[in-house]
Amino acid sequence: MTGPDGFTKRYRVGRLGQNTVLYAGGMGARAVIQAAYLVLLSRWMGPEGYGYFAGSVAAAVILSPLAGWGVSFLIARNVGLDATARGAMWATALNQIALSGIVLVSLVMLASAGLLDHRVSTSAMLMLAIAELVALPMANTAAGLALAVDKGWAATVATMLVPAGRLSSVGAWMASGGHPSPDAVAAAHLCGSLLGAAAAFLLMARIGARPQWQERLPMLSAARVGMSHAFGTLVGVSYLELDKVILLQVVDAATAGAYTVAFRAVALFVLPVTALVASAIPRLLTSAGGPAEPVLRRAIQRTLVGYAILATALALVSAPLLPMVFGPGYSGSSRYMVMLAPWIMIFAAHQYLGTRLTTSDRQGLRLAIESGGMVLLLALNLHWIPELGADGAVAALYCAELVMILAFAWRGGRKTS
Template sequence: MTVADTEADRPGGPAAPAHRRRSDGFLRRSGTFLVGTLLRTLAQGVLFVLLAREMPIEAYGLFVGVTALVAVVSPFASAGAPSLIFQSYADAPAEWRRHLARGLVLTATFGAGAAILVTAAGVTIWGGQVRLVDVAALAVADLLAWRLVEVVAASVQARGRVFAASLIPALLHVCRLVAAVVLALAATGPLALHAWAVTAVVVSGAVCLPVLWYGARGPGRLPVDVRGSFAQARTGMLFAVGLSAQSVYNDLDKVMLSRLGSPEGAAVYAAAYRVVDFAYTPARSMAAVAYPRFFEAGRAGPRAALRLTRSLLPKYLAFSVPAALLLVALAPTMPLVFGAEYAAATPALQGLSALLVLKSLHYLAADTLSGSRLQGRRTVCQIAVGVVNAGLNVWLIPAYGWQGAVVSSLVCDALLVALLWGLLAAVVRRDRPAAAVAPHPASTRERD
């Protein structure tokens, strides 16, 4: 507990209810995390707009397809290492170095394999439209370098250093943006996909190395334990499969649009989806701060985790509902931001704005299940929705283009909300009230 958390308990100080102090602490940590998350999202958003304006729309549509394919596979690149770190730290905080080492081993191994798989799949899907070296470079940048950075950030956050954990991923994306600006200024014509792919992998590797040093710094060496790392792989893959299924209904539509529809349609849809993703940043910060808490609360069972969920739900809705309405109102500005070729992104954004509310609802239920050590059930629901999403895309995209992708996305997110909350209700009904498990002493955590 920080000094600010205990201020009200000092002699002579105003006494506030415990639930209010916890709520204030959560909002403060969420605000702290938002600084880094907003910086990262801004960098990603500006980079997205810059590449959209500097690349020919056909090349940009292919780029969107490749990066979406990378995103679908990316959860397997770390074998669920970030979630494993949060779960392991909740049970044994003193062994954080071992948890980090295992996460890095899993990520280095599975990330390299995922990069090879994506490269082969990309060449198969797009053939001569995209060069093999470009797919490989984009895959290594996101599936290896970025995932290693993500593992370090998870370890730092688990140790209570929320601000540093939010800045670590932001650093990579800010450096990528700076490199893209330099590349665009130096280009004598439209920006080539090959030039950006090579730049991205070089910058990502250069940032990854000092981040690894920062995460592992301290007395002693990281206890590299290959056998122990792979012993956790089975549990980690449950997290990975669930996240991959989540990526399927978030990103598969972009891959299929670039292949079954048109690169132009993929670019329009991706532009609208990126704005929705940017608008979700505050809720994403709240979710990132709350995620480790679900594992701590879930040690006492689903009922305890659900109590945390109930306290967070009003905060999520208080943000997501007004934000969705604001997106509908601001959608006509899309051609001003992305260019006249993106006029169709206005109705696409208006349709996708409801995702802000749907995502807030299903992420809360999903994290409640994960924290309750019911990741397998969460994963089954996400896989089922991923399959439905793929089927709808095969049907709707060839006939309706990006409009079909919008409908598929809305239907699948709504279905996921219904499945996860229904499963959570069933689990809680069967769960007997249990005595609360005492949290680990605050002295075991590092603080900013």
């Protein structure tokens, strides 16, 4: 007969599986929406126009993990332990996203004034920065809150809202006969992002997460606790955008566009990896050190290995289709996608090993490793891209990822005293 502990283990794994399937389904639908958006923009704007747009978006995305200043971790921890805290933590999240957004948008504008190609106007950069540093983080945080309260269906919806809003807005502009300039597309991109963020706010009310402003965490306290996780997410995510910005600046927009299409196509295959990790973190935090933890970790490990192998094969098979889907101007994208396909397995290993540190109260160690990896990646990109172009970007990515994985594996089993 199954005892209470056994039932709890089964229930936790079952709920994790259910939420992962739901959230992965949402990420899958999001992937379809993002693929449609990618096809629409790349064909409409052409390799050069899309290269300018994608490079500018990447410049804003680099800072996007700092949006909310680590509040997603606070939600996973606090709401995972006490579901009644959802209103207070949603208010905390909105407050943190708004305040951090002001700072981050200002930083992007200062950087773009001196470093980025001025064929993308200041107003366009401002719109892209708001879209990536305020609107999108709001919807993503809503999805994390839904997962923390076991509302997998709400997380599924939340993760699709901003991409769907962007596709609808840009599609409407295109259908109206609008011009495919980076400035016009940036305006439509922002409008769609704001629509998605507004819908996420309404969705949170639907699951009982109305902002409880008087009960929100003090700003300084929330920022202090979330700081290491904010910077950990920064280096753990933004390192993937460095190459697009450098390609745009030191090679040309057409190469940046072709490489970005290939990278975004491969990135669609890693969305289920992200979904599984996001679903698992609240449960791993609450089960840390208990008998349920090894069961969860083994289930996650087996799932990631099986999926990564399958996804890599699918990416290789899909590579020749890119010029047919995006247009003949993207013929070079197929070659880049073949080169990038094995990165899916490397990314899965990175996320699994990194999450082990995060959920065992060693986020500082993860931050140190990934910070070193980001510095290494930046140095390799600056050294190889001017000489090798996009091939140098691929080589730099693999080198930096493997160094980080080796460091994770070396330190992962060594507990601090």
